[in-house]
Each structure stands twice: as structure tokens, then as C-alpha cells.
Amino acid sequence: MPYLLDADKMYDLIIRNCHVLTPTANVRRNCDIVINAGKIADIQPTGQTSPTQARELVVANEQLAMPGLINTHAHVPMVIFRGLAEDVSLERWFNEFMWPLESNLVEEDVYWGMLLGLVEMIEGGVTTVADHYFFMDKAAQAVQEAGTRAALGWAVFGNQGYDALAKTAAFVERWQGQAEGRLTTWMAPHAPYTCDDDFLRAAVAHARRLNVGIHIHAAEEMGQTQTSLAKRGLTPIQVLEQTGVFEVPVIIAHGCGLLPEDITLLQRGGYRVGVAHAPKTYLKLGMGLTPILALRQAGIPVGLATDGAVSNNTLDVWESLRLMAMLQKHEARNPEVMTISQSLHIATQGSAAVLGLADRLGQLAPGYLADLILVDLQGAHHQPLHSVTASLVYNARASDVQTVIVNGRVIMRNRQLLTLDKAEIIRQVSRGMTRLAQRVPEKRIQVYNP
């Protein structure tokens, strides 16, 4: 509901003279965005408030304001391993690279890796991430310091046992709603192929008790679905249903192995389910693609994601957006599908819905959380600017993001980070490179054998 502005009142932050991407993917030119108590109080034609009414002023100079990008599935601290597993099959990627590499992890790596990934994401306009990793107290601490928003889950495999699962539930309790409400938490059992049915049921019990959702890998690619069908006559999605996972909100990564009957199951059940789509990973690992058009037709939210940087190499959601749009046209051999406005809807409201936050994130509108970014479209690669929205999907680069605001607080201004010490973070991560790059094949945290 819109707030009424009072000419005498002071506001926390006014963003002066920006163009605004609307929830229907139009552009309102020359507006001021008025922010108070972490929320958008109003958006109005430039000049109706006075700069003296702002405790803090951002002069936008006609940059484009849009909702901060949301990364709906990542393993952010994996940036510490990026570039170490290239040009290999999915099976080798897990068994010869990723899982041996992760046996090198210590708690401190997650802290510095999370900070490094947050630097990259803030610089690229990502204000919220749904992260799925280990030693998550350190990740939460990093998010708290960075000033961003996150939905964090502590990943756990079935063979770690129920005590380990209980510890991930304790993490949920510790951090839910912390950091001025910027943190939400999720249970994060790894996948149906690494967690047996009873383990999944136990995860659901924790989630119900704590009133949180489950963030899980499922039907990552068609081979997994076929193996699951062959082994037990059920698709991974059917396994999730039978184990009660859909009784709570669910983020599914990545769904490239979804069958039409899985989508029907999700639709008929009316479950609170969203699918995280990380196309760069899928291309690089030859996993096929999530059936986004069918999911959207069934009313199931789809969001953008980067996955971890060992498959995706970057945490750049602009790349995910562009690839998502282009690949849907390519797969359908139809350039008229996945229009610019649909693509922007996925990048904003779709991604917010995957995280269950569509009522407060993903739109620039009064009452919504003040998570937003200013994008400079004056660069030669945007000019002449016949279409702002086409430029956002097909021309924009992470480096075009100038200013980042989360929860009403400016955390990057004109590309200067205000909360994190980038040089120190890179120095800390670089110190560990040799140790982190070691691979002892028999020393790995898990075996991929879906």
C-alpha cells in the first residue's frame, strides 16, 4: 500500500532522478525513490521531495533503478576453487575434482570465500543469495558484515547421519531472522541421491518444527531421473513427494531432468515450490536445460541462479539472465518465446517467488523492501539506447552496476564498496590457493553415483 509523503517529514534515503523499471517491465522516467525504515515509501516524479528531507541522498543522474538481482541457488564459498575443474564430465567433475577439493575445506575458507563471492555479487548488483554450503555460521557472519540479504542452508549428506542433520537445524534456529531480518534460513539436505528417504523425512520434520523450507538439488539432469526410475520406479520429484518434502516450501536446483509428469505433480499439488535455473552450469557440464516454459505455464516460479563458481566460473546473474532468455529461444527454435518482459519477470519477481519472498522483494513499489540497484546505461555498448529493457537483458554487464542498496542501506556507491575490504579479502583467499588446489582422489567428501 502506498505511503503518503509529508512535506515536513525526514526520510532515511532519497534516490534522486532515476529511471525506474516497473513491475510490468516498463520504464518510468525521472523519478525519486523515497526510502524509510528499510522499505520503499514512495516513487514519484523527480522534485516533489526536497533534498533537505533526506538523511542520505543518492543522485542518480538518470541511471536505471531496478530491483537488486536475486541468486536463487549458489554455493558461494566455492569461488575459492574456481577454474580448477574444467572440460570434464559431470561424473569426473564430482568424483575427481569437486568432492576431493572440498576435503581441503576448513571453516575459515568458507568465511573468506563467502566474503569474496559477496564482493563479486555486490559489484554485479546481486543483493540476495540463496546459498547451500558447509560451515554456514561463517557464511552468515559474512552476510551480516556485507549488508546483503541471504537465504542460507547448511548442506548435509545422508551418510553424515542424524546428528549432523540436527546441527544444520540448529544453524537454522541460530540465524533465522538475524542481521536486521536480512537472513532467512533453510534446511538443506543435499539431494535425493545422497540422502535416503528416512533422512529426507527427518529433514522435513526439522523444517516443519522450525517453520522453514527445504533447499535441495533434485532432477539435476535427465540421467539422474532415468537412474532413479530404473532403481526404484520413482522420479526424484516423486521421491520428494513421497518423503513429504513438499509439505514445506522448497527450492529445487536445477530441474534439468524434470519430466512432464513431474511438472503436473508439482502443479496439481499446489506446493510452494520454486525452481532455480543456472544455465551456465548446465551448458558447461552438458546437463541439458530446465523446462522453463512448461514450468511457467504450470504456474511454478522459476528464478535465476549461478550455482557454484567451479561450474559457473562467476556469480554473475546478468549472465544467467541473458543465457536463460537466449537458450529458451534456441531450444524452442522460436525467437518469439521468452520475451524481454518475461525474462525480466523471471529475474525479479520470479526469483523472489522462488525464495518465498514475492510479497516483499523483486519489485520497486511502495511497501517493498528497499533492495535495489542503479545501472549505468550510458556506456558505448548500450548506445543509442532505443530500448532500456532490451539493454538490460542483452547488453548489460555486471560492471554497469554503479550503486547497490539493501534494506535501505547503501552498500556500494559509484562502484566503491562501503562494507567490505576487497583487497584484504582477496589477499586472505589467495594465501590458501596451493592448499585448496590439492586433489587426493581417495580423499573426498562424497561419491557421485546417483
Add this chain to the structure above:
Amino acid sequence: MPYLLDADKMYDLIIRNCHVLTPTANVRRNCDIVINAGKIADIQPTGQTSPTQARELVVANEQLAMPGLINTHAHVPMVIFRGLAEDVSLERWFNEFMWPLESNLVEEDVYWGMLLGLVEMIEGGVTTVADHYFFMDKAAQAVQEAGTRAALGWAVFGNQGYDALAKTAAFVERWQGQAEGRLTTWMAPHAPYTCDDDFLRAAVAHARRLNVGIHIHAAEEMGQTQTSLAKRGLTPIQVLEQTGVFEVPVIIAHGCGLLPEDITLLQRGGYRVGVAHAPKTYLKLGMGLTPILALRQAGIPVGLATDGAVSNNTLDVWESLRLMAMLQKHEARNPEVMTISQSLHIATQGSAAVLGLADRLGQLAPGYLADLILVDLQGAHHQPLHSVTASLVYNARASDVQTVIVNGRVIMRNRQLLTLDKAEIIRQVSRGMTRLAQRVPEKRIQVYNP
């Protein structure tokens, strides 16, 4: 052949303390690149020459030096229309958008559009472009001023007649070898579906007489190939062979409709043919993909391209490189094909070979032309830098390019353009936006009906 450095001699330019991408996609750390008379004189460990031996010095601070990127097929001045034809089929793209829009073109538009595209390309590390457009004297003038390298062809349709063709040949004569040798020229009949056989034969006669090649669209997508087979029992490639086009060097854009027998024909003929690959256009217009793996197996050079910005939206060859690599893995459903070193080979030596310049461009090695760029890999999105070559293919952004050198001359230094006035160019292009965006359906320069 390597030059011997003389301790007393002066050199035009020394790039001090860079890491160097080698022709085999390895990295030589901490080198100086010595440049004289527009060519690379030597590459040696840092410190063997004295800065006092350099007329000009670039301090690279361990940035990565690599060959300047080569855009093997573009319509650069089309940047003036970018964003005006989105989410439409290939047929509508041509008939309702592109060709009506191009009826607005005047000579001056090509000049300013070419300059704007050159700004974007220089800022993104592109040092050479094979351009295929209209009013090409203006394009040549722009390249001359920008200081870049180009292979220019004046596009012509069969229905414009033989006088028009002769004028494009006169352009070839006027500009071949001009701008200190930075300009080469090509005959540029548009496509076999817009030029009849006699017209193609006439283009070949001009090319032979002038000792230049032919840059032409052919087998752009499979529908064109099927139509050609249905209409006359020949594929577009067979048409080119029958009309003698392969008697001269040829750049084929885009080849998404190449059949296995076309590739065999090109291989058996031993023709001097290269294929320009612009994957972003193909995804956006649902055109399928060039069969790159088969072409390379047949020994036919493949290069990277952007096509025009009305389909590709940008002139960013990093994007073409990344998409090319990932899409080959995706199409083959095999992550082990199109490795990083193969991808970098295509981006450098492959693209040089498509332009017939493999003996002087595409490698950093003594005797090669001094067209090179310095790339900053210190950004958070590259860190920690476990693999330089992985970062070049999967992480690098146009905005990471810091310094650009063409023919031994620095044309961008620390992201400052030294030859062009960006603000003035954008101002000039923007002035024409309303006029350029007009579309009168019956007023179009050509009809798409392959």
C-alpha cells in the same frame, strides 16, 4: 623469425612485465614485449631491456597480454539500430524490422555508427573487424581515424545491378592496403539467396581481377539450405562452388545450415575458406548452430564474430567466445569437447585464419603484427586466479580490457581512448534516433524470401 635485441638500440614500444598468452594457450609469466615498426620484435623475461630503450613504455603490472580479438563478421554501423528488433522471427526480423530500418540510412549514419561500434570494440579488446555493410568509404574513414585494423566489404544485392557491383569493386581498389596497411578489402555480395548465379560470377571476376576475397552470407540456417535444395537441387555451398566463388578466398557467415556434404566439399576442394561464427545471433533468432566440431575436424578455419548489433545487441567478442565454447559442449551433451585451449585457438589463430591473416595476426610471437591487448585479471570475478586460461574463456568481461595496441600504436591506455572522442560520437548518433527508428513496411531495401 626472432629478432635479436641490441642493448644500444631504441625500440618504438616496450610493454613491461606482463604475463603472455602463448600460441599453445599456455602462459609465460613476467615478460617484456618489445615492439618495433608495428611488429613484435621479441618477447623476453622482464628486465632484459632497459626502459630507456623504449620511445614509449607501457607498464603492465602483470596484466595478461594476448592477441587483440578479431571479429570475423559484423555489420558494425548497425549499432545505430540496436534494441529495435527484439523477440521476432527471422523472417519478421528481416522484412518488418531490419530492411525497413535500413531504408532510413544515409552516408553520415554509417560514419558515426562505425565510430560508435569501434569505440565499443576497442573498449572490449577487439582490434580487427571484418565488416560487411553499406557506404563503406565512411566505414574505412572511421577505421583510419580509430587506428584499428579492418577487412571491409561493401555489401551489394543482385537486384541493385552490375553498376552497383562495380562500385563496390571500386571501393576495394580505393582502400586496399590503406591506413598504414591496416585496411584490407573484400568483395561482399550479400548472399546466394539475394544474388543470382551470374551476379555471383561477376563478383568473382572482380575479386580475381583485384586479387581479393569474397565475404558472403551463406547457409545461414538450415531452412535456407532446405529451400535452396527444393528450388534448385543445390545447397547454398554448392551454389557458391558452381559459380566459382571458391576460386578466391572466402569468409562464410554463418554456416548454421551446413550439411555434412558441404563440409566434405569444402575440405576436398582445398579452398581458402573460413567460417565466421556469431552464436549470440543464432540463439536470439533460433537459427541453430554452426557445426564447428565437424568444420575443425575437416581443417576448415572457424573464427568468432558478433554479426550486427540488431541481432547480437553488442559487439562483444568475449561473449561470442564464451557462448561458442559452452554451446558446443551443450549440443554434444559432452563437457569434454571444445576445451579451453581449443576455444582460445579459435578466438586467436582461428579467427586470423578466417581473414587469411594467420601468418601475421592471432599470435604473440616475434615477427607478428603488434595487435595486442592487456587484460586485468585482478577483479573479484577472477579471484583466486587458479587458471588464467579458464578465466579468459569463462570469467573475462569486455570491461577487464585495460590497454589496446594496434600496429604497434597504443589506442586505449588504462581504459582511456586515445584516438576517438566517445562523448561526441554518442552525441552524434543519438541526434538521429527518432529518424532511424521509423519503420514503413513497404519501404525496405530488400525482401527476405530465400
